[in-house]
Amino acid sequence: MKISxxxxxxxxxxxxxxxxxxxxxxxxxxxxxLEGISQSNAGKLMWxxxxxxxxxxxxxxxxxxxxxxxxxxxxxxxxxxxxxDDEIEGHxxxxxxxxxxxxxxxxxxxxxxxxxxxxxxxxxxxxxTLSQLVGTEKKVDERFHRIQRMAQ
Amino acid sequence: MKISxxxxxxxxxxxxxxxxxxxxxxxxxxxxxLEGISQSNAGKLMWxxxxxxxxxxxxxxxxxxxxxxxxxxxxxxxxxxxxxDDEIEGHxxxxxxxxxxxxxxxxxxxxxxxxxxxxxxxxxxxxxTLSQLVGTEKKVDERFHRIQRMAQ
DNA sequence: TCTAATCTTGACTGAAAAGTAAAGATTTGA
DNA sequence: TCAAATCTTTACTTTTCAGTCAAGATTAGA
Ligand code: FES
Ligand code: FES
Numbered sequence: 633m634k635i636s637x638x639x640x641x642x643x644x645x646x647x648x649x650x651x652x653x654x655x656x657x658x659x660x661x662x663x664x665x666l667e668g669i670s671q672s673n674a675g676k677l678m679w680x681x682x683x684x685x686x687x688x689x690x691x692x693x694x695x696x697x698x699x700x701x702x703x704x705x706x707x708x709x710x711x712x713x714x715x716x717d718d719e720i721e722g723h724x725x726x727x728x729x730x731x732x733x734x735x736x737x738x739x740x741x742x743x744x745x746x747x748x749x750x751x752x753x754x755x756x757x758x759x760x761t762l763s764q765l766v767g768t769e770k771k772v773d774e775r776f777h778r779i780q781r782m783a784q
Numbered sequence: 785m786k787i788s789x790x791x792x793x794x795x796x797x798x799x800x801x802x803x804x805x806x807x808x809x810x811x812x813x814x815x816x817x818l819e820g821i822s823q824s825n826a827g828k829l830m831w832x833x834x835x836x837x838x839x840x841x842x843x844x845x846x847x848x849x850x851x852x853x854x855x856x857x858x859x860x861x862x863x864x865x866x867x868x869d870d871e872i873e874g875h876x877x878x879x880x881x882x883x884x885x886x887x888x889x890x891x892x893x894x895x896x897x898x899x900x901x902x903x904x905x906x907x908x909x910x911x912x913t914l915s916q917l918v919g920t921e922k923k924v925d926e927r928f929h930r931i932q933r934m935a936q
Numbered sequence: 937t938c939t940a941a942t943c944t945t946g947a948c949t950g951a952a953a954a955g956t957a958a959a960g961a962t963t964t965g966a
Numbered sequence: 967t968c969a970a971a972t973c974t975t976t977a978c979t980t981t982t983c984a985g986t987c988a989a990g991a992t993t994a995g996a
Contacts, residue, residue: 633785633786633787633788633791633864633868633902633905634785634786634788634868635785635898635901636785636786636983636984637983637984637985638983638984639785640894640898643894643897644894647893647894659941659942659943660942660943661942669985670985670986671986672985672986672987673984673985673986675943675944675945676984676985676986678943679943679944679945682943682944689942689943689944690942690943690992690993691941691942691943691944691991691992691993691994692940692941692942692943692992692993692994692995693939693940693941693942693993693994693995694941694942694993694994694995695941695942695943695992695993695994696942696943697943708897712785716785716786740921741799741917741918741919741920741921741923741924742792742795742796742799742917743921744917744921744924744925744928745795745860745912745917745924745928746787746792748908748925748928748929748932749787749905749908749909750785752904752905752908752932753785753901753904753905756900756901756904757901760897765893765894765896765897766893767893768893769892769893769895769896771893772893772896772897773896773900776896776897776900777900780900780904788953788954789953789954789955790953790954811971811972811973812972812973813972821955822955822956823956824955824956824957824958825954825955825956827973827974827975828954828955828956830973831973831974831975834973834974841972841973841974842962842963842972842973843961843962843963843964843971843972843973843974844962844963844964844965844970844971844972844973845963845964845965845970845971845972846963846964846965846971846972847962847963847964847971847972847973848972848973849973937996938995938996939994939995939996940993940994940995940996941992941993941994941995942991942992942993942994943990943991943992943993944989944990944991944992945988945989945990945991946987946988946989946990947986947987947988947989948985948986948987948988949984949985949986949987950983950984950985950986951982951983951984951985952981952982952983952984953980953981953982953983954979954980954981954982955978955979955980955981956977956978956979956980957976957977957978957979958975958976958977958978959974959975959976959977960973960974960975960976961972961973961974961975962971962972962973962974963970963971963972963973964969964970964971964972965968965969965970965971966967966968966969966970
């Protein structure tokens with residue numbers, strides 16, 4: 633159970649956008665610089681985030697990216713859902729074994745675990761917004777854990 | 785945040801072993817058949833599970849695999865830790881950007897999320913044992929959710 | 937208008953994960 | 967002893983994911 637590169641770096645880019653003062657934008661070169669990734673890579677991520685409505689992009693001189701909504705209205709659950717191309721529903725159909733689908737179709741204990749885990753993660757993420765990730769690590773860590781405890 | 789093929793199929797194989805009556809063994813061809821994967825693939829998974837102490841293997845005629853411990857003493861958290869080659873600790877060092885490590889070394893909100901998510905998942909899995917995955921989907925689903933609620 | 941800055945898009949390359957194949961090692965039992 | 971059944975190990979191939987590149991499209995401002 634790992635977070636993918638796309639999820640992690642996509643989230644990082646969003647956090648950078650959430651950190652700039654309202655109204656300002658960040659250009660691709662800036663984002664790449666801030667996160668230490670190539671401009672090409674940043675471009676691809678931002679394209680995806682734009683396509684899925686998390687950021688607004690303006691081209692041309694003075695252009696750049698900015699959040700499409702206030703940072704405190706963007707929940708990590710939504711973000712991860714897009715960056716991970718969520719397809720938990722089709723799980724039992726995309727089984728890669730020699731059979732056409734899961735062998736236990738219709739009655740299977742594994743599915744409960746896989747779907748259940750997904751729910752747990754989504755639930756945890758749905759309690760955190762982008763704006764809560766801005767700040768020092770200490771503060772963020774406290775917030776994250778406090779939010780987790782409250783959700784229980 | 786996806787479960788890897790190795791995690792899923794490794795877990796499936798263990799559940800199969802947990803389902804046979806005590807003392808009996810399953811051979812590679814049997815496991816492969818039961819899970820609908822190739823014998824080679826099953827062999828690789830079982831080799832890993834054997835190496836990490838979850839199953840016992842005996843060679844030769846009448847050989848096969850069996851659980852090394854009772855199914856109700858094997859927690860999913862341990863299993864997944866092995867199948868996922870857990871290395872959350874080194875996260876900030878294995879950054880793949882153009883820089884040597886995470887750019888925010890020392891003060892970063894992303895790390896809290898990544899480490900925190902890992903904790904949440906491990907915590908959920910540490911409340912479920914292999915034996916609880918044996919049975920019909922309905923029962924397993926009930927168990928899983930009940931256990932989750934209790935843990936809160 | 938024209939140029940520079942900026943995002944967009946699709947194709948390409950490289951790396952990692954997943955799966956397969958084949959030869960080797962061990963054990964049982966005839 | 968010998969052969970069949972079984973696990974073990976290493977190497978290989980395929981597929982998927984990550985990252986790069988280059989050409990294109992749009993906008994602002996001189
Ligand atoms: S039938 Fe799909 S996970 Fe079991
Ligand atoms: S410094 Fe490693 S995740 Fe931020």
